[in-house]
Amino acid sequence: MSLVVRNLSKKYGEKTVVDNLNFEMKGPGVFALLGTNGAGKTTSIRMMLNMLSRDGGEVLWNGKPLDTATCNVGYLAEERGLYPKYTLMDQLIYFAALRGISKEEAKKRIRYWAHRLEVEEYLYPGADPAKQAEDTASGGKSSSEKNPENKKRAKKQVPKKADQLSKGNQQKIQFMTALLPDPDLLILDEPLSGLDPVNTDLFKSIIREEIAKGKYLIMSSHQMATVEEFCTDIIILNRSKTVLKGHLNDIKKSYGRINLSLKTETDVKDLIEKAGLTLVTEKECEYQLRVSGEAQANAFLKMLIEHSVSVITFDLREPSLHEIFVEKVGDAHED
Amino acid sequence: MHMKISRKDFTGTGKVYCFTLSQMLKGKANVITLVILLVLAVVSIPVMTLLMGGEKTASSDITSVYVKNDTGYQLALEDVPIINDAFADTSFTEVAEEKKIGDIGASEMYLHLDRKADSFEIEAVTAETKSFSDAEVTQCTEIFSMLLDEARYAQQEATPQQIAVLTGGYSIRTETVSEFLESGEEEDNFDARFGVQMAYSIFVLMLCTFVSSYIIQKVIEEKASKLAELLMVSVKPFAMLLGKILAVMTYVFGLIVSLIVVIGGSYMITGRFIDTSVITEQFAAMGINAESFRISPAAGLVLFVSVLLGYLTVSLFSGLIGTGCSTTEDVEPANMTVVMLVLIGYLAAVIAVAVDTPAINTAVTLIPVVSIFCAPTYYITGSIGIGMVALSWLIQLIVIVLLAYVCAKVYRDLMMYRGNRLKLGGWMAMLGWKHTKEAH
Structure with missing residues (x-):
C-alpha cells in the first residue's frame, strides 16, 4: 500500500492557502504534517479527504484516487464534534x-x-x-x-x-469514531490537544498499537515532542508553502550534532566567548550552546579541561524537531 | 468543482435517512410537540362544536313504535336510526293485529301503513297522555314515508343510485330579482373553488412551513456540532443532505396526516355525542363539503404528484438555505426566507382564485412556487386541463434538477463554510458566477 499526495493546491480568491503540496508514504508509519497556524495543514487534510474542492493536484492510495471506496480511512478532525442531544x-x-x-x-x-x-x-x-x-x-x-x-x-x-461528557471524554468518543472502522489510513489532526497527561498517555499507547499493527498514520500537531516520538517522516508548511520535507533522522543528521548541553561547577562564560560558541540559554552554570560541529565542541572540551573546569554534563546532540521547526519557520518569516 | 451527480453521490442516503428519522421520533422536543398537536387535534372538534353552538343530539322520547304494514311492501325498519339517529334508542316492531292500540303507553306509538286505490296512508296513533311532542310524531311518519318510497322503487328494481335520485329532496330558495341576477351557478362554483383551494392550500402551507423549519435546523445541527468533517469522511455531502431532507419530509408528512386523521376521528366520535352539523354547515358555507373530497383516481394522482414535487422543491431549497448558515442563531432568518417565499406563493394563489381569468390561471399554474398551491385544484375544478398540469410539473422538475445541481456543486464547500449567513453575493461566488472572497 502507498499514499501519494501530488501537487495539491488550493486558492481562496487570490490567496493561495496550499501551494503544491507533495509527499509520499511508501510503507506503514507515521507522517507528520507540521506548520504554523494557518499554514494550510487542515486545508490539505480536508482536500485529501475530498471535503474541500481542489484547485489542483491528486491524492492516490495504491495508485487510485483516495476515497472511502478505495481506502478505509479513519479521521480525527481538528474541529471535534458530536451530536450534543443524541445518545x-x-x-x-x-x-x-x-x-x-x-x-x-x-x-x-x-x-x-x-x-x-x-x-x-x-x-x-x-x-x-x-x-x-x-x-x-x-x-x-x-x-x-x-x-x-x-x-x-x-x-x-x-x-x-x-x-x-467532559471535553476529554468527548475527545475519547471522537477518537473512537476514527478507530471504529479499523482503518488502514488514520489521519489525526491535533490528536492530543486539550488532553490531561493521563489521557495523553492513553492516546499515545493506542497510537503506538496502531503503528504496531502496520497502519499508515498522518499526524498534524503543534506538540513537537509528540511528533518526534512517533513520526518517521515530516513535512513543514509555512504560509502555504513547503519549507522542509523528509525523513526525520536524515534531516537531523543533515544538521549535525550542534546542540551542546553543558553543566559545570564554575562560571565558564568567558571560555564560551573565547571559544566562539553561541550561548542560547544559561541558568546557574547550566548552558545550552550552539556549536558549528563536533570539532568545535571537542576543542571547547579540551579548553575546559586545560582550565581545570569541573564538568558535570557535556552532551552534544542533534537539534530537536522543535528547534528545526522554529529555525525553518523563522527563516521563512524573515524572508 | 463537483459538477455532475453520480450514483456514488447517493451512497449512504438510506442510512442518513434512517438515523435522522429515528432521532426525530426519539427527540423529546418533537415528542412533546407531537403530543400537544395531537391533543389539540382531538379536542378541536368538540370544542369548536360547543363554541359554535352545537347541542347534544336530542334522543326521541318515543320508546316503542308498533307498525302494522298493509302496503304489501317490505320496509327496512333497521334503517330508521340511520335516517334519523334521534330514534336510535326507539324500538320498531311490526305487528299483525290492531289489538295493541288499546294497550299503548304514554311513550309508545302505533303506526298503520295502508294502501288505498291510488295512494298510501300513514296513520299515527298515540296515547291521550303521550310523553313526546307532535314534532317527534311528524319526524317518525316522515321516516316511514321515506322507507315506503324506497321500498316501492326497490320493488321496481331501481338501483341504489336511482333510488337516491328519486328520493332526493329539493332545496327551496326565495329571492328578489336583483338577488336572482347576482347569484347563480357562477357563485356556487366560486365558493366551491375557493373552499377547495383554501383547504388544499392550508395543507400544503403547513407541510412547507413545517418542513423548512425542521430541515434548516437539521442541516445547521451538523455544522453547529462541528460534525460535518467527521461525516464527510464516510458519506458524500449530497447523500447527507438528501437523507436528511427525505427524513424530515417523511416526518412532517406523517405529522400532518396524523393530525388530519385524528381530527377526522375526533369529528366522527364527537358526532356520536354532540350534533356536529354546525361544523359541517360552517365548512359548507365556505364551499367545502364531503363532495369536495370525493375525487377521481386521476385527480388523486395529479394531487399527489403536485404535492410531492412542490414539497420536494421547498425542502431542497430549505436544505440549501440551511447550509448557508453556520450557527443556530441563523435558523430564524433562514427559515423566514423560505416561509416568506412560500407565503408569497400561497397569497398569489389565493388572489388568483379570486381574480379567476384564464391568463392569470395559466400564469400561476406555471410559476413554480405558486403552482404548488393552485395547479392541482385548478385541474380538479376544471379550470385547466391535464396538459397544463403536465407543463407545470415539467417546470417544477426543472427547478428541482437545478436545485439538485446547485446542491451537488456547492454543498461540499458549504458544509465546510464558517461565517455569516450567506447572502446573494456569497451564493453567486460559490456557484462560480462571481469571483469574490465572500464565499470563503
Whole structure:
C-alpha cells in the first residue's frame, strides 16, 4: 500500500492557502504534517479527504484516487464534534453504519474501544464495571443484558448524551469514531490537544498499537515532542508553502550534532566567548550552546579541561524537531 | 468543482435517512410537540362544536313504535336510526293485529301503513297522555314515508343510485330579482373553488412551513456540532443532505396526516355525542363539503404528484438555505426566507382564485412556487386541463434538477463554510458566477 499526495493546491480568491503540496508514504508509519497556524495543514487534510474542492493536484492510495471506496480511512478532525442531544451509543452505531459496519459488529467494536478508552460508564450506564471488563474480555453480551439486576439498574440510568461528557471524554468518543472502522489510513489532526497527561498517555499507547499493527498514520500537531516520538517522516508548511520535507533522522543528521548541553561547577562564560560558541540559554552554570560541529565542541572540551573546569554534563546532540521547526519557520518569516 | 451527480453521490442516503428519522421520533422536543398537536387535534372538534353552538343530539322520547304494514311492501325498519339517529334508542316492531292500540303507553306509538286505490296512508296513533311532542310524531311518519318510497322503487328494481335520485329532496330558495341576477351557478362554483383551494392550500402551507423549519435546523445541527468533517469522511455531502431532507419530509408528512386523521376521528366520535352539523354547515358555507373530497383516481394522482414535487422543491431549497448558515442563531432568518417565499406563493394563489381569468390561471399554474398551491385544484375544478398540469410539473422538475445541481456543486464547500449567513453575493461566488472572497 502507498499514499501519494501530488501537487495539491488550493486558492481562496487570490490567496493561495496550499501551494503544491507533495509527499509520499511508501510503507506503514507515521507522517507528520507540521506548520504554523494557518499554514494550510487542515486545508490539505480536508482536500485529501475530498471535503474541500481542489484547485489542483491528486491524492492516490495504491495508485487510485483516495476515497472511502478505495481506502478505509479513519479521521480525527481538528474541529471535534458530536451530536450534543443524541445518545452516544446511537451516534457511534450510526457512524459505524456509514462505514458499512453492521450493527452487531459495531456493538462489538464499540465495547472493545469503550473499554480501551475507559469510557464504558458513559456508554453502558448502570452496568457493573467489574462485570464489564469480564464481558469485554469474553466479547459476549453485556452484564446489563444478562443479569436481571443489572438490567434493572441500566434501565434506571439514562443513556449519556455528548453534552453530558467532559471535553476529554468527548475527545475519547471522537477518537473512537476514527478507530471504529479499523482503518488502514488514520489521519489525526491535533490528536492530543486539550488532553490531561493521563489521557495523553492513553492516546499515545493506542497510537503506538496502531503503528504496531502496520497502519499508515498522518499526524498534524503543534506538540513537537509528540511528533518526534512517533513520526518517521515530516513535512513543514509555512504560509502555504513547503519549507522542509523528509525523513526525520536524515534531516537531523543533515544538521549535525550542534546542540551542546553543558553543566559545570564554575562560571565558564568567558571560555564560551573565547571559544566562539553561541550561548542560547544559561541558568546557574547550566548552558545550552550552539556549536558549528563536533570539532568545535571537542576543542571547547579540551579548553575546559586545560582550565581545570569541573564538568558535570557535556552532551552534544542533534537539534530537536522543535528547534528545526522554529529555525525553518523563522527563516521563512524573515524572508 | 463537483459538477455532475453520480450514483456514488447517493451512497449512504438510506442510512442518513434512517438515523435522522429515528432521532426525530426519539427527540423529546418533537415528542412533546407531537403530543400537544395531537391533543389539540382531538379536542378541536368538540370544542369548536360547543363554541359554535352545537347541542347534544336530542334522543326521541318515543320508546316503542308498533307498525302494522298493509302496503304489501317490505320496509327496512333497521334503517330508521340511520335516517334519523334521534330514534336510535326507539324500538320498531311490526305487528299483525290492531289489538295493541288499546294497550299503548304514554311513550309508545302505533303506526298503520295502508294502501288505498291510488295512494298510501300513514296513520299515527298515540296515547291521550303521550310523553313526546307532535314534532317527534311528524319526524317518525316522515321516516316511514321515506322507507315506503324506497321500498316501492326497490320493488321496481331501481338501483341504489336511482333510488337516491328519486328520493332526493329539493332545496327551496326565495329571492328578489336583483338577488336572482347576482347569484347563480357562477357563485356556487366560486365558493366551491375557493373552499377547495383554501383547504388544499392550508395543507400544503403547513407541510412547507413545517418542513423548512425542521430541515434548516437539521442541516445547521451538523455544522453547529462541528460534525460535518467527521461525516464527510464516510458519506458524500449530497447523500447527507438528501437523507436528511427525505427524513424530515417523511416526518412532517406523517405529522400532518396524523393530525388530519385524528381530527377526522375526533369529528366522527364527537358526532356520536354532540350534533356536529354546525361544523359541517360552517365548512359548507365556505364551499367545502364531503363532495369536495370525493375525487377521481386521476385527480388523486395529479394531487399527489403536485404535492410531492412542490414539497420536494421547498425542502431542497430549505436544505440549501440551511447550509448557508453556520450557527443556530441563523435558523430564524433562514427559515423566514423560505416561509416568506412560500407565503408569497400561497397569497398569489389565493388572489388568483379570486381574480379567476384564464391568463392569470395559466400564469400561476406555471410559476413554480405558486403552482404548488393552485395547479392541482385548478385541474380538479376544471379550470385547466391535464396538459397544463403536465407543463407545470415539467417546470417544477426543472427547478428541482437545478436545485439538485446547485446542491451537488456547492454543498461540499458549504458544509465546510464558517461565517455569516450567506447572502446573494456569497451564493453567486460559490456557484462560480462571481469571483469574490465572500464565499470563503
